[in-house]
Amino acid sequence: MRRATLRSLLAHKLRLALSAVAIVLGVAFVAGTMIFTDTLDRTFTALFQSTASDVGVTAEAGFDAGVDGTAGTRPVPAELAQRIRGVEGVAAAEGYVQAEGVYLLTADGQVLDTGGAPGIGASWITDPELSLGELTEGRAPERAGEVALDSGSAAEAGYTVGDRVTLLTPGPRVDATVVGVFTFGEDGGLAGASLTAFDLATAQDLTGAGDGYTGIQVLAADDVTDAELRDRVAAVVGDGYDVQTAQQQADEQSAALEEGLSFITVLLTAFAVIALFVGSFIILNTFSMLVAQRSRELALLRALGASRGQVTRSVLVEAAVLGVVGATLGLAGGFGIATGLRALFGTFGLTLDGDLVLSAGTVVWSYAVGVVVTLLAAWVPARRAARTPPVAAMREDHVAVERSLRRRTVVGAVLAAGAAVTLVGSAVAEDGGNAPALVGVGALALVLAAVALSPVAARPFARALGALLPRLAGTAGRLARDNAQRNPRRTAATASALMVGLTLVTGFGVLGASANASVDALVDDALRADYVVSTAVGQPFTPEVADRLRGLDEVAAVLQERFTQVQLDGQAVFAAAVDAATLDRGLTLEYLSGSSDGLAGRGVLVDETTAEARGWEVGDTVEAVSAGGQRAQLTVGGVYAANQAVGSVVVSLETDAALGGPALDRYVHVVLAEGTDAAAGRAAIESVVESYPVVSLKDRDEFAGEQKGQVDQVLLLINALLVLSVVIAVLGIVNTLAMSVLERTREIGLLRAVGMTRRQLRRTVRLEAVLISVYGSVLGLGLGLVLGVSLTRALAEQGITELVVPGGRLVGFLVLGALIGVVAAAWPARRAARMQVLDAIATA
Structure with missing residues (x-):
């Protein structure tokens, strides 16, 4: 039987090759997805581990805000660092300041392209044992007007020590001299982001941290473990702070990033499943026709003594060989897909340094998927071949009896009914968050029903x-x-x-x-509004743009819009923070009760869906907690019809600031003064916007x-x-x-x-x-x-x-x-x- 199986494989090379292509493409998606995600994990895990100090201290979060970046944090007081230095087992402790929204301009005045990755500004940590960067040129910044650049950004922009540079920050524009160039972490990779280092005082001024810190890094003495030091520091700093070891910091950051990027894995895996599902039809057809063409040959083998099991195994061995070959080629193709994905996400700012990662798990899954799918698709033809009576199959006029489609009709009808119920349920579901999942289940059932009924x-x-x-x-x-x-x-x-x-x-x-x-x-x-100022990639930018636009004679009103994450009565929501005085001039909200005046003081506006779900009415009081732990009592000042321009919750800029929200705008809506010529108004606005290359001006x-x-x-x-x-x-x-x-x-x-x-x-x-x-x-x-x-x-x-x-x-x-x-x-x-x-x- 082994020789017969081998001869059959060699006799049908081209036909099997066409089927193998389907397996190759499906496995390539599986392998490419796993290689890419493993490389992604390796890049960021190494980055987080290399940058984490033995023990880190930050302000305790009010709730888990994920990796969105819209939530503000509470500063850590400077005196806490001095207290930590006195803890037994602490070799060194130093506070640092870090914030997004710091962008380096190139020599021609354009923003250094990060492809959507953040521009980060941070204070330089003077203790070399705690410093995250290693100087490769020059020295560390020591005073205002001095900066150090990460080596990747410096090389891309063409800057060296001694050059004058311009930076856009959450505060004013900064002109400074490059005094140093450094690498970040162990391999110098920042995954596409840019990093600019300032002296501590300058960083605090630019980020609005006052005399506080974003966090404190702690170095353990040689005879103390990270866990022991963590416990000692936690006892000293008391409640309200997160104290973590290096491994805990890396794990938490990796988990948050993995959750934020999980859609990549889900998307690519979905396409792998689709490719394999489609490919299974080809394999089924291939083996069905091969078995039909070889019916006399297989019947002769039965007549010579081969059992049904041997005939079945013979066909399945052919399928297994096809699966192994397809999986091998698919694994190689996975490298190509992973390479393409790395290049694609590099254009979005997610730069993955180093070689692609091929893990044992990727190899095992690639072969398991390729072989199992092929065997499953070949199983029905294999059983059919074994069940054909030898004498009947050897007859010259033998014709396979066509099986009834009754069973397929019943199965298809049941699946179609289930799909209809699920899809109707998605349309009337009260919880809109579950509706897409119901559509997915219903669509799958509908496709399977169509597959079952299509022969009919x-x-x-x-x-x-x-x-x-x-x-x-x-x-x-x-x-x-x-x-x-x-x-x-x-x-x-x-x-x-x-x-x-x-x-x-x-x-x-x-x-x-x-x-x-x-x-x-x-x-x-x-x-x-007549115009909108924003970045093309959704990054926040300095409110200085709005302040300067307000000074134009051609402008009647400016509406700043920010986004933040806040917890209202225990449930996290995204909120829009706006200038209450100009809200109704820049955007149109349909108020069902209350008005924009309800934002005064500590007011909040909510959409109709949120109000009904929470049972809120105008005048009710709700407790707000920011991601940084700041608390405030807010009064519902209005209810409006659903509006995607602001989302489900609106607060004032003052309330957002009180809750620790970053003073960075996402959109600035501009209304021209009455009677202003459109061309003249646009020219005036562009004269301001062109000074901030990170943003652009758009009409409606x-x-x-x-x-x-x-x-x-x-x-x-x-x-x-x-x-x-x-x-x-x-x-x-x-x-x-x-x-x-x-x-x-x-x-x-x-x-x-x-x-x-x-x-x-x-x-x-x-x-x-x-x-x-x-x-x-x-x-x-x-x-x-x-x-x-x-x-x-x-x-x-x-x-x-x-x-x-x-x-x-x-x-x-x-x-x-x-x-x-x-x-x-x-x-x-x-x-x-x-x-x-x-x-x-x-x-x-």
């Missing part, structure tokens, strides 16, 4: 659509229609691979069109275009990944048609013998491919519409308020499906036409 619908669809073919292509059209109807299971399995890809492409196409329409509606309905249309551009970028990435599933589907159609041609070799010979031309034969194969691909496209478009509409409704609370079905794009997808059939049929059609007539007739 394949034959009537081919009959209905194929009715046109005899009129258009004569005998070739009639034969193409009959061939598509001959084996509805095979037709359905081939079409299902394309169906899955187009379902997702269509669904996200509807979601993207709806999101863009929602952005336009939001700008039209909520944005009252430009602002909407920028927001839609971000949506389009995400969808472009998703669709680029989904294209791979369509590529696999094309390979599936090629595979099925090639094997179908081989399966019908004698039939093709007879047709040629009775007068069919090569051109007619090629046309027959092409039309059959078009029927199959159009069937898959129609199913995919239908399911995609359901998915897109359901997703749009489920994300209504996240701002997708408009539903748009891009009809032109859907027609394009249908045409694309037909073209896929034509392209996929090119090689099988050519191969069929080149068969020698007599050899084909003589084939057994």
Whole structure:
């Protein structure tokens, strides 16, 4: 049996290779995802571990604010460092100041491009045992007007010791002299961020920390463990502070980062599953047809004494070899995908230094996934081969009995009913946060229902659509229609691979069109200002921009908008902080009760959904706790209709400052003075904005275009990944048609013998491919519409308020499906036409 299995593998190399491609692509996604995430973890874990002191002291957080960066922190008093120095076992202790929003300008006045990574400013720690940086040139900054730059930023901007540089900070612009260049941590990598070091006093002034610190770093004496010193320091500093060892600091930062970037792993893993799912149809088709073609051979083996188990194992061994080969090539392809992902995220500011990480877990999972998926797909054909009676299979006129579709119909109907219930449930779910998950479950059930039911619908669809073919292509059209109807299971399995890809492409196409329409509606309905000043990557910037804009004669009002994270009555929410005096001039809120005057004092405005969920009314008092632990009693001053421009909660800038929020703006909305010429007003505003290269000025249309551009970028990435599933589907159609041609070799010979031309034969194969691909496209478009509409409704609370079905794009997808059939049929059609007539007739 081993020799027979090996000979079978060698005899069907090309057919198996086409199936192996599906495994290669699926495993490549699995391996690429794991390699990339392992590299990501290695980069940041090494960074956190190399920068953590033996013991760190920071102000205790009021609640877990994650890695969003919008929450302020409470400063640590300077006197605490002196108390810590007196603790037994402390070799050194020094406070430090650190803040985001510090950007280095290049020699031509542009912001040094970090691709969206933060620009960090920090005080230089003078104790070399505690310092996070190691000077490679010059010295440390000692006074105002002096800075040190990280080596990566200095090299990229072309600065060396002695050069004059300009920095944008949360406070004023700073002109300083570069006195030192340093590397950060053990390998000098900052994962794309830039770091500028100041002397302590300057850093405190620029960040508004007063005489306090962001935290205190503590060095342990040689005879004291980190855990022992942590306990001693904690006893001295008392409540209200987090005291952690180096390992605890690194673990906490790594966990927060992992949670913040978990969407990367989820997204890539989802595409790996899709690729493998689509690929399984190809493998199933391949082995089904191989078994059918080898029925006499397998029956002869049974007649010679081979057991059912041996026949089954023979087919599964072929599948296992295919899985191992595919997994090996997929693992190599995973390096390519991981390399591409590293380059892609590097453009977003997430720079991963060092080599890619290949762990034992990645290798094990790659082979496990590749082999298991292949074996599962080959299991049904293997069992079918073993169950065929030897004598019946060896008969010249043996025809496999087509099994009933009743069971598939029942299973498909049950899945379809479950999908309908789940999708309807997502539309009426009171908790909007669960609606997308319900849509995901319902969509999966719907796709599985379509896979189960597609053989049932394949034959009537081919009959209905194929009715046109005899009129258009004569005998070739009639034969193409009959061939598509001959084996509805095979037709359905081939079409299902394309169906899955187009379902997702269509669904996200509807979601993207709806999101863009929602952005336009939001700008039209909520944005009252004439211009918006913001960064392209959502980074905060200095309020100095707003202060200078207020001084322009051409400007009537300036609305600053910030975002912060706060806990209200025990539940964390994102809040917009705005200038209460100009809120109604820059934005339009539909007040259901109260007004913007409710922001006075310690007022808070909430949207209708939040008010109903919490049972709040105007005049109620709620307790607010910031991430830094600051507390305040807020009074509900108004309730407004849902508005994505401000989110669910609005507080004043003064309240945000009292809660420790950073004094950094995200948006500045500008209203021109009445009677001001638009061109003159824009020129005046640009004269201010151009001094701050980190921000840009947009009118209403430009602002909407920028927001839609971000949506389009995400969808472009998703669709680029989904294209791979369509590529696999094309390979599936090629595979099925090639094997179908081989399966019908004698039939093709007879047709040629009775007068069919090569051109007619090629046309027959092409039309059959078009029927199959159009069937898959129609199913995919239908399911995609359901998915897109359901997703749009489920994300209504996240701002997708408009539903748009891009009809032109859907027609394009249908045409694309037909073209896929034509392209996929090119090689099988050519191969069929080149068969020698007599050899084909003589084939057994």
